[in-house]
Amino acid sequence: MAFVTFRLLCHGTRGAQARSPSMRLIGRERHKVVVVTGASAGVGRAAAREFARRGYDVALLARNGEALDNARAEVESCGRRALAIPLDMSDADAVESAALAIESQLGPIDIWVNNAMVTVFSPVALLRPEEVRRVTEVTYLGTVNGTLSALRRMTSRNRGTIVQVGSALAYRSIPLQAPYCGAKAAIRGFTDSLRTELLHSGSHVRVTMVQMPALNTPQFDWCRARVSHKPQPVPPIFEPEVAARAIVWASRHHRREVFVGTSTVAAIWGNRFIAPLLDRYLARSAYRAQLAPEQIEPNRRDNLWQTVPGDHGAHGRFTDRASGTSGELWMSTHRGLLLTACAAGAGLAWIAAASARSRRAHASRH
Numbered sequence: 001m002a003f004v005t006f007r008l009l010c011h012g013t014r015g016a017q018a019r020s021p022s023m024r025l026i027g028r029e030r031h032k033v034v035v036v037t038g039a040s041a042g043v044g045r046a047a048a049r050e051f052a053r054r055g056y057d058v059a060l061l062a063r064n065g066e067a068l069d070n071a072r073a074e075v076e077s078c079g080r081r082a083l084a085i086p087l088d089m090s091d092a093d094a095v096e097s098a099a100l101a102i103e104s105q106l107g108p109i110d111i112w113v114n115n116a117m118v119t120v121f122s123p124v125a126l127l128r129p130e131e132v133r134r135v136t137e138v139t140y141l142g143t144v145n146g147t148l149s150a151l152r153r154m155t156s157r158n159r160g161t162i163v164q165v166g167s168a169l170a171y172r173s174i175p176l177q178a179p180y181c182g183a184k185a186a187i188r189g190f191t192d193s194l195r196t197e198l199l200h201s202g203s204h205v206r207v208t209m210v211q212m213p214a215l216n217t218p219q220f221d222w223c224r225a226r227v228s229h230k231p232q233p234v235p236p237i238f239e240p241e242v243a244a245r246a247i248v249w250a251s252r253h254h255r256r257e258v259f260v261g262t263s264t265v266a267a268i269w270g271n272r273f274i275a276p277l278l279d280r281y282l283a284r285s286a287y288r289a290q291l292a293p294e295q296i297e298p299n300r301r302d303n304l305w306q307t308v309p310g311d312h313g314a315h316g317r318f319t320d321r322a323s324g325t326s327g328e329l330w331m332s333t334h335r336g337l338l339l340t341a342c343a344a345g346a347g348l349a350w351i352a353a354a355s356a357r358s359r360r361a362h363a364s365r366h
Contacts, residue, residue: 042316
């Protein structure tokens with residue numbers, strides 16, 4: 001049903017292009033190419049669809065071949081070209097081979113979105129070294145691998161954009177997610193170094209990081225969990241389409257970072273000024289907030305080492321609690337309009353005050 005709805009939406013906006021071979025040929029000559037990693041589900045799946053709606057050809061990278069085929073069909077239903085390549089982002093050689101195939105079949109890569117991730121919900125004392133290493137290899141080193149393959153192509157052309165999908169947890173860690181928090185913090189450090197190097201060399205290649213809030217994605221149903229109850233995101237929760245719109249916007253605008261959701265802004269700024277208080281607050285509340293009332297199933301399958309079969313789509317099980325809009329994201333992406341409105345408001349207030357003073361002065365003379 002979700003695919004049918006998405007197909008109708010695409011045809012509503014690009015139906016003529018999808019039906020016309022001549023229009024499709026023109027699109028191949030002028031439309032940009034984007035690579036989305038972790039494109040089989042969650043934020044990556046939603047981002048691939050959003051880019052397709054905006055007229056991009058999309059290369060989809062992830063481990064789940066079945067889900068990738070469905071994601072490819074969604075992109076193609078918008079009249080865009082798609083290339084699905086099953087791989088593990090921790091394999092640098094596989095990522096580089098994919099980049100070669102993408103440029104051979106779709107054309108030069110204009111945008112590369114690093115989104116692939118895995119995680120483990122567990123107290124640190126119960127973690128196993130190989131689990132931490134695996135999260136690091138996929139979530140952090142997978143981003144490094146994607147970034148390096150993108151840079152090899154973008155640097156020589158002196159153009160292109162790399163979008164790192166981050167998290168509020170890159171700034172403010174929480175209990176039960178130490179490997180993931182560590183990986184996202186590492187991505188932020190790596191990206192900050194890269195950004196300064198690009199500025200130093202005068203490169204026109206851009207790198208940006210989109211810091212995400214809690215999202216309604218399938219990861220909470222297939223992450224490895226060493227807890228008694230089902231993992232869940234900490235409210236407020238947003239639909240993956242909110243994240244997708246932020247990613248597309250960041251890829252097209254010169255913004256160092258984009259914060260999605262007021263909860264992200266609060267976590268980042270709160271950690272800068274009241275980190276010790278946040279430590280104590282999270283120690284009291286974050287365990288309970290991340291565990292659903294339902295107990296976790298015995299022999300639960302997870303995707304840490306092998307993908308979970310089937311197509312799980314972009315959405316998780318929290319749709320009844322998730323918001324499809326973010327006021328903070330709207331304000332962040334409409335700064336110019338807000339500044340103009342503020343300036344106009346200040347101007348009107350000054351005019352009103354001046355008029356009032358003039359009336360008082362006139363009355364005092366008479």
